[in-house]
Amino acid sequence: MDQLSTTLSALADPTRRAIITRLASGEATVNELAAPFDMSLPAVSKHLKVLERAGLIARGRNAQWRPCRLQAEPLKEIADWVGRYRPFWEASFDRLDSYLDELQRNDKSDQN
């Protein structure tokens, strides 16, 4: 699988995204990561392996703790790819805006 597909696939899970969000505020051990999710350690470890393979986290060498830390570089490739389509979603939100403006205007003229 290409790098971008691997990154997107690793993030296509709310628990894995929550782990990334948690690591953005600093390193954490597997135990610390497991606590808020009410998940077993093996389940969390499985998610961490997926994130590690995608290069989104790195783990310390200390065998006992092996704290995880965020590696955000692969996210840049997603931002670059998605960013190319910004004019398209901005255009559609603009259309929605004009539509809502129009609705509101019609509403007001109905009330008059």
Next chain:
Amino acid sequence: MDQLSTTLSALADPTRRAIITRLASGEATVNELAAPFDMSLPAVSKHLKVLERAGLIARGRNAQWRPCRLQAEPLKEIADWVGRYRPFWEASFDRLDSYLDELQRNDKSDQN
């Protein structure tokens, strides 16, 4: 599955991303989409269904042609999520830059 996970998962495939890229330059029929990929129509249709379920494309009602068009709105959610981590990847590229600068400086002083 939540909307963001569905969108990320739909895009975790190079063919589906290529379809999105193609549709950014205008509507296309399934036949037109299949041509550059050297794929069977059923294989392309399968990819289109995944994109349609994720809300990334819409298909015309004309039964014979049903042209596909891009719907970029779900991409905004990805851009917003990923964008939060921009400071992290910019920081790491900055560190890489300083490291490369340093290497180059050492290289020059070695040559002197």
